[in-house]
Amino acid sequence: MALLQISFFSKSLKRETTINALLPLDGPRPDDAPPIKAVYLLHGYTSSYTEWLTHSRIRELSNRYQIAVFMPSGENHFYLDDVEREALYGEFVGKELVEFTRRMFPISHRREDTLIGGLSMGGYGALRNGLYYGDTFGGIIALSSALLPYHVGDIKPGTHNGIAGYSYYRAVFGDLDNVLGSDKDPEELIRQLKAKDAPVPDIYMACGTEDFLLEVNRRLGQFLKDEAVHHTYRESPGNHSWDFWNEKIADALEWFKQAADSKPNEPQG
Amino acid sequence: MALLQISFFSKSLKRETTINALLPLDGPRPDDAPPIKAVYLLHGYTSSYTEWLTHSRIRELSNRYQIAVFMPSGENHFYLDDVEREALYGEFVGKELVEFTRRMFPISHRREDTLIGGLSMGGYGALRNGLYYGDTFGGIIALSSALLPYHVGDIKPGTHNGIAGYSYYRAVFGDLDNVLGSDKDPEELIRQLKAKDAPVPDIYMACGTEDFLLEVNRRLGQFLKDEAVHHTYRESPGNHSWDFWNEKIADALEWFKQAADSKPNEPQG
Amino acid sequence: MALLQISFFSKSLKRETTINALLPLDGPRPDDAPPIKAVYLLHGYTSSYTEWLTHSRIRELSNRYQIAVFMPSGENHFYLDDVEREALYGEFVGKELVEFTRRMFPISHRREDTLIGGLSMGGYGALRNGLYYGDTFGGIIALSSALLPYHVGDIKPGTHNGIAGYSYYRAVFGDLDNVLGSDKDPEELIRQLKAKDAPVPDIYMACGTEDFLLEVNRRLGQFLKDEAVHHTYRESPGNHSWDFWNEKIADALEWFKQAADSKPNEPQG
């Protein structure tokens, strides 16, 4: 299992950025081996590209599921484009990083072999960008997602909610009164995909029953059910912590594997 | 010469960030060895914490001058506080990073053993933060500095100067009509230090005669001369490139060494 | 929790080597905070300095127990001195690395704050070097230890035991008929410490009941009991895998913490 740290110039961010990666490529592969799947894993608020690698056991999972793992940095920007500062985090993780890693490594280019996932802020980032770039990603893993669009409308100028202040949310999400219904709102993105008959990625959601984000996760879970999106929603005892995320990232990769195994063979492009 | 990559939580940035470092500590040091000096080196626009280490021969210089080198990331923010986004790059490189590295490593805490330097955007960052935190830094190395305060007043809404657009400069520098005269203007910072009789760091400036930033560097050089700041200003053939910076970073460290050697011994605190 | 990768010149190995490290130093520490403890963690056969960081959740444990963690590379040499090739792995992990990290970082210099641990080959390395440098280490964590001294006498010229051949074991352990009773034999090292009335480090041993190394671990566990060494020996269902080691490394750090907490306060040097 090759472990990589990669620093490279991102056009979307207009600067060099660093990611960690795992590639199941240090043994020979038979010529008829299936193409290597890929998952793009997003970290949480206050953390960076080192988080998944050093807090989870993702290296073993990468080996078990023969899936490449790419772990970028989102720098507290919720994986959204900051047009003002010319740092397009959404475009970076949803488009450029996929193109770059496909150019660099022999991974599958197929939608159904390409997942995006994350925890907390990264769970939101995975939902938002997995849906916004729904033609690229066949699946989304959203753990304890910080689904702020449900809340940011309540944040008023001059206030601070203990995590950050109004101006921060304003800068990251734009007009806070209009995040719901915008392309930063997972529900709206699903409605848009369905309206144009585009495929919606399969979604694995999970949240601990002691997590302070439980309510918003339940709310989106219900929406997925109402809209008949192919998904699973898991709840179990746990809070906003790595005990929960370690359990669920393994469960999520297993869920996607079984889904893939149960599909009829498709011709590969 | 120990080479380090360090990822740690920055309170100023509210998240984990990564730096490279060099520490001349892998041989035993005599008990009466002088304390290890330190220089904080800032990269240019579009680059990151890897730039100095992989484009210059700073590892040899760190050994030659027995100086620790710390190389953070500035992420296109010109090493200025982004209050809106709660990412205080100025406070990070000028204050927190110094405190963190002094807590982590056995380096000198003395102002005269502490330098800040950089190239292009980082040259500006070194001047601004070296002066703003003038009680911390005894010297500044400013190579081909992107002294944007002289220019940003000319950037108008809706325009793009080939490097970035108005909204970017506005977000990074604040009110563009009032950068000159603010605490983002090196001239103003020097005036303020002199007004309160605080020591001004020694300054090494250099710019290539083919550099597109020559004019603004000359302008600040002239100001330093007019204000009788202890400094040197070097010009030689060269453009905005690593041939020039490799030459000048070595020259700068030599200049500071000779200045230190020529000073009478001071009692050490 | 600061995460570091450090490359530095080792005199014992006569070359640059790389380690990973964790230091609980990215928050301010009160002046009366206790000194930071340290554990040196050794990887298993076929692996390297990245193993502990990317397969376990040691980063969380480092934070929970406020203990610095240093993870070197042993390069299939069982952490023994290879005098012939002038690569002294035992001296490196048992002496030089401790001295280097104490020179570089503000960690405790006290024996009772200094642990050495490892898994499989690294479990053996921790036992051997923890005992050989028993004046440096107050405790040893030995997980699923590859206690080859019990076996290498059976390996005959020209044979290969599925893992490596005779010449390899001969090169690493020396005269295979005389490893037992030498300073590569944990039992002998304990006898020597007791003979000179030197303190024996506290020992935490663990092995899974499905592990192919169970028998040799039981044998040493019995010896520790017979010799009344202060230790614990844990067995539970599990094989030679990270599920077991993740569980036991947490358990081991907790065991050492409780042992430390239950000791009367000592004057600190």
Added chain:
Amino acid sequence: MALLQISFFSKSLKRETTINALLPLDGPRPDDAPPIKAVYLLHGYTSSYTEWLTHSRIRELSNRYQIAVFMPSGENHFYLDDVEREALYGEFVGKELVEFTRRMFPISHRREDTLIGGLSMGGYGALRNGLYYGDTFGGIIALSSALLPYHVGDIKPGTHNGIAGYSYYRAVFGDLDNVLGSDKDPEELIRQLKAKDAPVPDIYMACGTEDFLLEVNRRLGQFLKDEAVHHTYRESPGNHSWDFWNEKIADALEWFKQAADSKPNEPQG
């Protein structure tokens, strides 16, 4: 210019090892771009995989010549197979590393696009393995090469030549009286290639006139001339230092580029 650190399992070394790499792949490449060339760069005695990246300006050269650079660790073994310890350094850099990087990255598989180079111990390693695996490498860059086969016959049991002792050389090179004429002797390897009418890689050699290794480099240079091997041999003022190697690695890549440009187009396989 993407910068990578890669840790992966090497079958030749029977363990995980770490390399640095540079890949000119962070911009889009036109479909008809020529395949990316590759150079494998070997460090000197006492150093490691970080040496080339942090002492030279190879990152700029990688960009200028659009050549991928792979920098492994040789751990004082002169890039020779240590059969006894089951660590086959020659096979690793000459065969496995090439195959691994070709499997991992979209680099050219053509012999004429594949170089091996090094300095001092690495210069010897490049000559030995470039010739031993002469079907893989089209060119060799040998800077200030430590051509020990000319000397090791003089090292006697019980002696130490200031760098290492007899037993070390014996362990690394085997029977010291018979290194000349063996497959560790570049002259012999060239004779063997010619005997079987196999192509000999083009060779760039350089040595400083103040280098303590000047004589052995001249000796091999003369041999190349006598044998009409396609090569260049450069001498200029300089000693065993990075000033010299920085100058010559740039010169070497230019020499190979001009050689490639002057060849008639070949059909590409």
